[in-house]
Amino acid sequence: MSSSARLARLDHKGSPYLYILPFFLLFGAFGLFPLVYTGYVSFNDWDLIDAGAHQWIGLGNYRELLTDAYFWNALGNTLSIWVLSTVPQLLAALWIAHLLNHRLRTRTAFRMGVLLPNITSIVAVTLVFAQMFGRDFGMVNWLLGVVGIGPVDWQADTWSSHLAIAIIVMWRWTGYNALIYLASMQAIPHDLYEAADLDGASQTQQFWRITVPMLRPTIIFTTVISTIGGLQIIAEPLLFAGSGTPTGGSDRQFQTIALFMYEQGFREFRFGYASAIAWTLCLVIALFAIVNLLLTRRIADEE
Amino acid sequence: MTVLDEKTTARVAPQPPRRPARHRGFGHPRRASVWTYAGLLAILAGSVFPLYWSLVVSSQTSDAVTAVPPVLIPGGHLFDNIARVFATTAFAKALLNSFIVSGSITISVVFFSTLAGFAFAKLRFRGRKGLLALAVATSMVPHQLGIIPLYLLMARLGWTDQLAAVIVPGLVTAFGVFFMTQYLGRAIPDELLEAGRIDGCSTFKLYWHVVLPIARPAAAVLGLFTFMQAWNDFFWPLVVLQENATVQVALSSLAAGYTTDYTLTLTGTLLATLPILVIFMVLGRQIVGGIMQGAIKG
Numbered sequence: 307m308s309s310s311a312r313l314a315r316l317d318h319k320g321s322p323y324l325y326i327l328p329f330f331l332l333f334g335a336f337g338l339f340p341l342v343y344t345g346y347v348s349f350n351d352w353d354l355i356d357a358g359a360h361q362w363i364g365l366g367n368y369r370e371l372l373t374d375a376y377f378w379n380a381l382g383n384t385l386s387i388w389v390l391s392t393v394p395q396l397l398a399a400l401w402i403a404h405l406l407n408h409r410l411r412t413r414t415a416f417r418m419g420v421l422l423p424n425i426t427s428i429v430a431v432t433l434v435f436a437q438m439f440g441r442d443f444g445m446v447n448w449l450l451g452v453v454g455i456g457p458v459d460w461q462a463d464t465w466s467s468h469l470a471i472a473i474i475v476m477w478r479w480t481g482y483n484a485l486i487y488l489a490s491m492q493a494i495p496h497d498l499y500e501a502a503d504l505d506g507a508s509q510t511q512q513f514w515r516i517t518v519p520m521l522r523p524t525i526i527f528t529t530v531i532s533t534i535g536g537l538q539i540i541a542e543p544l545l546f547a548g549s550g551t552p553t554g555g556s557d558r559q560f561q562t563i564a565l566f567m568y569e570q571g572f573r574e575f576r577f578g579y580a581s582a583i584a585w586t587l588c589l590v591i592a593l594f595a596i597v598n599l600l601l602t603r604r605i606a607d608e609e
Numbered sequence: 610m611t612v613l614d615e616k617t618t619a620r621v622a623p624q625p626p627r628r629p630a631r632h633r634g635f636g637h638p639r640r641a642s643v644w645t646y647a648g649l650l651a652i653l654a655g656s657v658f659p660l661y662w663s664l665v666v667s668s669q670t671s672d673a674v675t676a677v678p679p680v681l682i683p684g685g686h687l688f689d690n691i692a693r694v695f696a697t698t699a700f701a702k703a704l705l706n707s708f709i710v711s712g713s714i715t716i717s718v719v720f721f722s723t724l725a726g727f728a729f730a731k732l733r734f735r736g737r738k739g740l741l742a743l744a745v746a747t748s749m750v751p752h753q754l755g756i757i758p759l760y761l762l763m764a765r766l767g768w769t770d771q772l773a774a775v776i777v778p779g780l781v782t783a784f785g786v787f788f789m790t791q792y793l794g795r796a797i798p799d800e801l802l803e804a805g806r807i808d809g810c811s812t813f814k815l816y817w818h819v820v821l822p823i824a825r826p827a828a829a830v831l832g833l834f835t836f837m838q839a840w841n842d843f844f845w846p847l848v849v850l851q852e853n854a855t856v857q858v859a860l861s862s863l864a865a866g867y868t869t870d871y872t873l874t875l876t877g878t879l880l881a882t883l884p885i886l887v888i889f890m891v892l893g894r895q896i897v898g899g900i901m902q903g904a905i906k907g
Contacts, residue, residue, distance in 0.1 A: 314811070317811050317812050317813075318812065319734070321728075321732075321811075321812040321813065322728040322732040322733075322734040322737070322812075323728075323734065325724045325725055325727060325728035325732075325816075326724075326725045326728050326729065326740060326786075328721045328724070328725070328781065329721055329722075329725045329744065329781045329783075329786055330740075330744075332721075332777075332778075332780050332781045333744075333747065333781050333783065336759065336762075336777060336778035337747065337750070337752055337755070337778070337783075338747065338750075339755075339758070339762075340752075340755030340756070340757075340758040340759040340762065341750060341752065341754060341755035341758075343755075343758035344754060344755055344757055344758050347757060347758060347761075402649075402652055405645050405648050405649050405652070406649070408639050408640065408641035408645050409639065409640050409641060410641050410645075410646075410649075411641075414893070414894050414897065416649050416653065417897045418889070418893040418894070418896075418897060419649075419652070419653040419656050419657065420652060420653070420656055421893070421896065421897055421900070422656050422657065422660070422889070423656050423659075425837055425841075425885055425886075425889050425896070426659075426660065426841075426882055426885070427840070427841035427843065427857055427860075427881065427882065427885070428841065428843055429841075429843050429857045429860050429861050429878075429881070430663075430860065430878040430881055430882050431659065433860065433861075433864050433874050433875070433878055434659045434660070434662060434663050434875060434878055435659065436864070436869075437666070437674070437869075437871045437874070437875065438659070438662065440871075442675075443674060443675040443676075443677065445662070445679050448677060448678060448679060477655075477656075477659070481656060482900065485897060485900045485901050486900065486901075488901065489900075489901040489902070534749065534751060538751055538753050538754075540753070540844055541843050541844055545861060545864065548864060548865075548869055550861065550862070550864070550865030564753065567754075568844075568848075571756070571757050571760075572760075572848060577757050577761070580757055581757050581758075584754040584755070584756075584757065585754070587751075587754060588751060588754050591751055595749075
């Protein structure tokens with residue numbers, strides 16, 4: 307074998323690994339390693355940045371977490387905000403996608419319009435909404451006043467703060483999900499609708515009997531994605547409080563788990579405890595993802 | 610040794626399949642009624658209003674924020690307020706920092722994703738399927754939850770409050786690799802690569818002369834998404850940067866404090882959103898297309 311042929315062989319066999327190496331190296335060091343190491347930190351009493359100053363306490367942090375009222379409060383808030391934002395969001399997205407799925411003039415402009423909230427940063431969105439939800443001079447309370455409803459102190463109560471935060475999340479994500487649904491709707495064979503027309507089915511019937519069932523896999527997909535994202539929300543409740551405090555309101559009425567983790571890690575500097583919160587949240591997310599997966603399988607089996 | 614020139618490559622390479630919408634027989638192409646337009650216009654108004662509102666507030670004097678009923682028309686004080694933002698905070702530096710961070714991350718993600726995507730889609734090597742599955746699986750992992758060790762790592766490296774702490778973890782994304790693998794798998798015919806090999810091209814020459822030109826449209830979409838995501842990233846920069854803030858961190862500190870100056874805050878919001886808005890106005894069609902191809906996650 308000549309040396310150039312041997313070189314070509316080496317190139318052929320070896321170079322693919324070279325091309326994927328940067329990804330795995332960087333991802334391993336700054337993506338995967340921290341996540342795994344979080345597990346190790348969570349078994350320690352670890353209050354200082356100095357890596358030497360920590361003590362192995364086994365499951366101590368987890369034991370504390372399970373009896374910590376603040377944790378259960380944060381878990382409840384997270385689930386409440388997640389349900390309040392996800393359910394109406396996906397329903398609204400379905401409806402918007404249905405509207406967009408017509409022969410339209412300025413089609414692109416409408417599609418860009420519904421996506422606009424999604425390209426705006428969470429910080430910008432939350433700050434604008436925090437102003438609009440202001441107690442004394444906010445636009446929302448003014449509008450409510452016009453229809454005769456007294457001013458609401460949006461930050462003060464559990465339900466009102468959850469609703470406000472859910473609206474912020476919804477505003478940012480509904481259009482994005484609508485575009486995902488629209489893409490799936492466009493793949494539905496048109497004869498189905500033609501046949502339904504011949505049978506005299508109304509538009510509403512066609513939407514619920516043809517469009518929605520055909521969209522089921524996509525609906526499950528968006529539910530999974532919204533779950534993974536929704537259970538981690540942190541920036542909205544952090545910035546909604548205005549003052550930049552991570553307690554989620556004076557009574558922790560809108561502190562989410564991720565925000566609780568941030569508070570314990572970077573305000574209280576309890577790195578071990580915060581890591582235990584992180585892993586627990588990971589577990590919660592995985593649990594929800596598995597439930598979603600089982601749901602997907604069952605639906606796939608039915609078809 | 611013959612090197613394939615770009616033009617031949619582009620002509621030989623088939624375009625990836627178009628969206629089903631363009632085919633006859635799919636979708637639901639009914640003519641839109643007046644009600645459809647009315648509904649869409651209402652949704653559009655709701656989508657645009659918060660940004661419009663930040664324009665209104667940032668172009669009025671501070672009195673406008675507390676006016677009842679609210680002022681709804683922009684005023685003439687936009688540049689006064691912008692000047693005030695730049696005077697009271699290090700906003701100019703934050704904007705520059707964000708450009709540096711987002712620019713570096715975008716270039717790196719596009720380059721490494723195309724490289725790895727090429728290997729995964731078109732090269733045969735042992736462990737390919739397993740490694741690809743690993744890369745895809747990792748894109749679902751909630752990275753936000755690894756910030757504590759990441760912070761400890763940055764402290765050890767002496768990178769806290771340095772842009773490197775934000776740039777380096779963003780240099781590659783699992784999503785980018787997945788996205789390019791999918792695209793290149795469809796867009797590059799194997800015959801083209803075989804022909805190149807017979808002509809004696811090394812693998813890297815194939816990458817440079819065949820793959821990169823074909824990858825360009827997908828690379829542009831990936832680049833757009835990566836830039837916007839990096840620009841809007843907030844949580845990790847908030848944790849690791851203090852004085853050397855990016856624009857989102859600077860914006861959040863504008864609002865912090867016991868009483869928030871909303872004129873200042875919403876002017877900052879407008880400034881921080883403007884670069885993204887400009888990109889969106891120019892390339893919105895590509896961004897919408899990228900999402901509708903179903904592969905993009907936010």
